[in-house]
Amino acid sequence: MNCCLFLHLMLGIPLLWPCLTATENSKTEEAKHPEGSHLRPKSGWIWNQYFVEEEMNITRKIIGRLSSNMHNGSKSLKYRISGDGAESIFFVDETTGVLSVAQKLDREKQAFYNLKAHLIDRTTGKAVEPESDFVVKVTDINDNAPxxxxxxxxxxxxxxxxxxxxxxxxxxxxxxxxxxxxxxxxxxxxxxxxxxxxxxxxxxxxxxxxxxxxxxxxxxxxxxxxxxxxxxxxxxxxxxxxxxxxxDINDNIPTFKKGLYRMNVSESAPIGTSVGTIMAHDRDIGKNAEMDYSIENDESQTFDIITNNETQEGIVILKKKVDYEQQTYYKIRAKVKNRHVDEQLKKYHTVASTTFIRVLVEDEDEPPVFLLPYYIFEIFEGSPQGSSVGVVSAIDPDDNRSPVRYSITKSNTFHIDDNGTIITTYPLDREMNAWCNLSITARELYNEEQTSEVPVYVQVLDINDHAPEFPEFYEIYVCENASSGQVIQTISAVDKDDSIESPNFYFNLSVEDTKNSKFTIIDNQDNTAVIVTNRTGFSLQEEPVFYISILIADNGIPSLTSTNTLTIQVCDCGDSGSIQVCHSKDMLLMEPRTEIMTAVLICAVIIILGFIFMILHLQQRRKQTLFPEKGKDCRENIFKYDDAGTGEEDTEAFAVGELRCSTFMREPRTRKTRSAEIRSLCRMSWQVGPDDAVIKEFILEKLEEANTDTYAHPLDSLQTYAFEGTGSLAGSLSSLESSASGENENFDCFHDLELPFQMFGSAMQSNN
CATH class of the missing domain: 2.60.40.60 (Cadherins)
Structure with missing residues (x-):
C-alpha cells in the first residue's frame, strides 16, 4: 500500500505543479508589492494530495481540504467546486473547504477526476480568488481477473x-x-x-x-x-x-470399396449425360485426398469419367451416343490414383486401385430423325401455284419404324404433303421476300408426342420481271445560249430485279427523238448516261419546253425496256450562262408555298362562314320581304379596269342608273389586294409543267381569233376600277367594291378550271 501511495505521489507532482508554481508566484508578487501598494497582492491555493481507493463501501468520506490564503475565516466567503462528479460524487464544505466523496468509485472506469476550486463572496456572488484545477486519483485494488x-x-x-x-x-x-x-x-x-x-x-x-x-x-x-x-x-x-x-500428410492411397458398379443409360440420352457415379475412399483429407479417375479398357470410347472436386466422386458420362439396336450393354474398368503425391511417400502409391462398371442400354421411343440437319431449296419467282420446292425426309429410328407425317409451322406460302414434298400455295415475288425460312415438323403416326423439327431455307430466284426506271424526278434546264455538245444532265436508272453482270442498264433515245431531237444521249457504260445538246442556242419564247423519250434496257434474259420521258425547260441563264441560276429561280418559286397554303386555308374558312351567313340571310329575307317586285328584269354589265374611272364621263357609254335594282343588292367584293399577288405566284407555279405550255398556246390562238373577228361581241373585255370618278349617277360600283373594304378575295389557286381564265385575262390585259 505504501508503494502505491509513493507512486501516486510521484505521478501527482506534475499535476500539482501549476498550483505550486502559482503559490510561489503569489509569494513573489507579495514581496514585490508590500502592504500599502496600489497593486492588489495575489494569493494562491494551498493543496494537499487527494486519493480515493476504489470499491470502498462508504457513504461519505473526507479525502482532503481545500484552502486558500484569501480565506481568513470570514463567513462572507464560501468554497465551491465544479468539474467531474462535482456535487454528485464529490462535495465540499462551503465554510471549512473539507472535500469528501459520497459513493463507491471504480478505477477501471475512471482513474482521475478533474475538478475546479472556487472561492466566492456570498454577498456579491463573485469570485474573490481565481479558480484552480485539482485532481482526485482513484487507487487500485486487485478486483479484476485475467x-x-x-x-x-x-x-x-x-x-x-x-x-x-x-x-x-x-x-x-x-x-x-x-x-x-x-x-x-x-x-x-x-x-x-x-x-x-x-x-x-x-x-x-x-x-x-x-x-x-x-x-x-x-x-x-x-x-x-x-x-x-x-x-x-x-x-x-x-x-x-x-x-x-x-x-494431413499424404501417407494413404485411395481404394474402391466395391468391385463392380451397375448403371443404366437410355439410348436417347444426349452426349454429356451423367450415367452414374463411383467413389473411392482415401484416409487422407484435403489436397492429399484429391484423386483422378480414368477408364482403362473402353475400346469403343463411349464413356468417360470426370472427378467432382467437391465430393471426390467419379462421374461416368456419355462420350458418344449409344444405340440399343446396335449394342445393349458395355463393360468397362476404371482406376483411381492420388492427384498430389509427396516424393517421400511415392512408395505407397506404386499400385492403383481399380473397379469394374457395367452399363446397360435402355430402349427408348425416339422421335423421327431427319436425314439432313437443315435443307436449302431454290425456286424461281412467279412459279405457278402448286410448284414443287423440294423434299424433306425423316425416319423413325426405333424397331417398329412408325410412319411419319409432316407439317409446316406458321406458313401460308407453302404446303407439305405426307411424303415430305414442299409445294407453293401461290406465286412468289423475290422483290418482296428473297428468302423464306420454314420450320418443318415430323411427327410419328403412332405416337404424336414424338416430334422433331428441321429448318428449311427457300431461296426465291430472280426472273427479269421489272423494267428499269429513273430513280428520281429530274429537273433539267438548258440555257438559251447553250452551245452544241454541252452536257446538261447525268441520269441513271434502278431496277427491282437482281443483276450479277455489269453494266446493268443501257440508255438510248426513242426512234422519233433520234430523228428529230435537239438533244442526244451518251451511254457511259457504267449504269449512267448524259444528256447533251444537239444544237447551239434555244429560245425561251418560241420553245420553252422540250420532251424527249429515253429508252432504258436492262441486261436480263429476256431484256426489258422502259420508256421514260424527260422534261427539259429552257432558261434565261443571264450573263453567267450557269444552269444553277435556273435552279435558284425554281427555289424562289417554291418558297411562297407555305404562304399560299395558309391563304388557301383562310379562303376555305371564309367561304364556309360566308355560305352559312348567306343561308341565314336568305331565311331572314323570306320572312321580312315587304315590297316584292317580281316582274322587273334587272341586269348588270360589269366592266373591270385596271385604271381609275373618270366619274361622270363613264355614264356616256350607257345609262349606269339603269343598272341599279331596288329589290336586289349585290354583295360587296374586295378589290385586288395582296391575295392577287399570291394568285399570281400560283399561276406562275402552274406554268412550270408541260400542260401549261399547251394551255398558253391555246389561249394565244383564241386571243388572236378574237382580235381579228370584227363581228364578235366584246364579252372578253374585263376592266377593274381602282378608283371611281366623282359625281357618278351610278354611285359606287360596289358589286366589285374597293380595296378599302379590307376583306380578302376568295379564290382557290389550285382549281382546275380557274387557271385558263386567269391566263386568258392576263393575256387580254397585256394585249390592251
Missing part, C-alpha cells in the same frame, strides 16, 4: 510433427494497475492437453511435446489458465480453450 484476448483459439499443426514444434501463442490481459502489487502480472499453465502439448509460463506459447497421428485423432482440446500477481496468494485467474487440429 481475460484472454482473441478467443476462441484454434491452431493447426501437421501430424507427426517433431517435439517442440510451435503451435500457437495465447495472450491474456488484466484491467488492474500493473504498477501496484503485481495486480496485472500474469503467468500461464496448461490444465489439459498433456502429454501431447506444453506451454511456456511467461509467454503463453504452446508447443508439441510428442508425435501425433491424424488418422488416430485429428484434433485436441487444450485448456490454458492465466493467473495475476504471478500466482501469489490472493491471485485471480482466467481460462481459455484451444482447439488444435492436425493437418
Amino acid at each position: 481475460k484472454f484476448l482473441h478467443e476462441p483459439y484454434a491452431a493447426v499443426v501437421p501430424e507427426m510433427s517433431p517435439e517442440g514444434t510451435f503451435v500457437i501463442q495465447v495472450t491474456a490481459s488484466d484491467a488492474d494497475d500493473p504498477l501496484c502489487n503485481n495486480n496485472a502480472r500474469l503467468i500461464y499453465e496448461l490444465l489439459h492437453g498433456q502429454p501431447y502439448f506444453s506451454i511456456e509460463p511467461t509467454t503463453g506459447v504452446i508447443r508439441t511435446s510428442s508425435k501425433t497421428d491424424r488418422e488416430l485423432q485429428d484434433s485436441y482440446w487444450v485448456i490454458v489458465q492465466a493467473k495475476d500477481r504471478i500466482g501469489l496468494p490472493g491471485a485471480l485467474s482466467g481460462t481459455t480453450s484451444v482447439l488444435i487440429t492436425l493437418s
Whole structure:
C-alpha cells in the first residue's frame, strides 16, 4: 500500500505543479508589492494530495481540504467546486473547504477526476480568488481477473510433427494497475492437453511435446489458465480453450470399396449425360485426398469419367451416343490414383486401385430423325401455284419404324404433303421476300408426342420481271445560249430485279427523238448516261419546253425496256450562262408555298362562314320581304379596269342608273389586294409543267381569233376600277367594291378550271 501511495505521489507532482508554481508566484508578487501598494497582492491555493481507493463501501468520506490564503475565516466567503462528479460524487464544505466523496468509485472506469476550486463572496456572488484545477486519483485494488484476448483459439499443426514444434501463442490481459502489487502480472499453465502439448509460463506459447497421428485423432482440446500477481496468494485467474487440429500428410492411397458398379443409360440420352457415379475412399483429407479417375479398357470410347472436386466422386458420362439396336450393354474398368503425391511417400502409391462398371442400354421411343440437319431449296419467282420446292425426309429410328407425317409451322406460302414434298400455295415475288425460312415438323403416326423439327431455307430466284426506271424526278434546264455538245444532265436508272453482270442498264433515245431531237444521249457504260445538246442556242419564247423519250434496257434474259420521258425547260441563264441560276429561280418559286397554303386555308374558312351567313340571310329575307317586285328584269354589265374611272364621263357609254335594282343588292367584293399577288405566284407555279405550255398556246390562238373577228361581241373585255370618278349617277360600283373594304378575295389557286381564265385575262390585259 505504501508503494502505491509513493507512486501516486510521484505521478501527482506534475499535476500539482501549476498550483505550486502559482503559490510561489503569489509569494513573489507579495514581496514585490508590500502592504500599502496600489497593486492588489495575489494569493494562491494551498493543496494537499487527494486519493480515493476504489470499491470502498462508504457513504461519505473526507479525502482532503481545500484552502486558500484569501480565506481568513470570514463567513462572507464560501468554497465551491465544479468539474467531474462535482456535487454528485464529490462535495465540499462551503465554510471549512473539507472535500469528501459520497459513493463507491471504480478505477477501471475512471482513474482521475478533474475538478475546479472556487472561492466566492456570498454577498456579491463573485469570485474573490481565481479558480484552480485539482485532481482526485482513484487507487487500485486487485478486483479484476485475467481475460484472454482473441478467443476462441484454434491452431493447426501437421501430424507427426517433431517435439517442440510451435503451435500457437495465447495472450491474456488484466484491467488492474500493473504498477501496484503485481495486480496485472500474469503467468500461464496448461490444465489439459498433456502429454501431447506444453506451454511456456511467461509467454503463453504452446508447443508439441510428442508425435501425433491424424488418422488416430485429428484434433485436441487444450485448456490454458492465466493467473495475476504471478500466482501469489490472493491471485485471480482466467481460462481459455484451444482447439488444435492436425493437418494431413499424404501417407494413404485411395481404394474402391466395391468391385463392380451397375448403371443404366437410355439410348436417347444426349452426349454429356451423367450415367452414374463411383467413389473411392482415401484416409487422407484435403489436397492429399484429391484423386483422378480414368477408364482403362473402353475400346469403343463411349464413356468417360470426370472427378467432382467437391465430393471426390467419379462421374461416368456419355462420350458418344449409344444405340440399343446396335449394342445393349458395355463393360468397362476404371482406376483411381492420388492427384498430389509427396516424393517421400511415392512408395505407397506404386499400385492403383481399380473397379469394374457395367452399363446397360435402355430402349427408348425416339422421335423421327431427319436425314439432313437443315435443307436449302431454290425456286424461281412467279412459279405457278402448286410448284414443287423440294423434299424433306425423316425416319423413325426405333424397331417398329412408325410412319411419319409432316407439317409446316406458321406458313401460308407453302404446303407439305405426307411424303415430305414442299409445294407453293401461290406465286412468289423475290422483290418482296428473297428468302423464306420454314420450320418443318415430323411427327410419328403412332405416337404424336414424338416430334422433331428441321429448318428449311427457300431461296426465291430472280426472273427479269421489272423494267428499269429513273430513280428520281429530274429537273433539267438548258440555257438559251447553250452551245452544241454541252452536257446538261447525268441520269441513271434502278431496277427491282437482281443483276450479277455489269453494266446493268443501257440508255438510248426513242426512234422519233433520234430523228428529230435537239438533244442526244451518251451511254457511259457504267449504269449512267448524259444528256447533251444537239444544237447551239434555244429560245425561251418560241420553245420553252422540250420532251424527249429515253429508252432504258436492262441486261436480263429476256431484256426489258422502259420508256421514260424527260422534261427539259429552257432558261434565261443571264450573263453567267450557269444552269444553277435556273435552279435558284425554281427555289424562289417554291418558297411562297407555305404562304399560299395558309391563304388557301383562310379562303376555305371564309367561304364556309360566308355560305352559312348567306343561308341565314336568305331565311331572314323570306320572312321580312315587304315590297316584292317580281316582274322587273334587272341586269348588270360589269366592266373591270385596271385604271381609275373618270366619274361622270363613264355614264356616256350607257345609262349606269339603269343598272341599279331596288329589290336586289349585290354583295360587296374586295378589290385586288395582296391575295392577287399570291394568285399570281400560283399561276406562275402552274406554268412550270408541260400542260401549261399547251394551255398558253391555246389561249394565244383564241386571243388572236378574237382580235381579228370584227363581228364578235366584246364579252372578253374585263376592266377593274381602282378608283371611281366623282359625281357618278351610278354611285359606287360596289358589286366589285374597293380595296378599302379590307376583306380578302376568295379564290382557290389550285382549281382546275380557274387557271385558263386567269391566263386568258392576263393575256387580254397585256394585249390592251
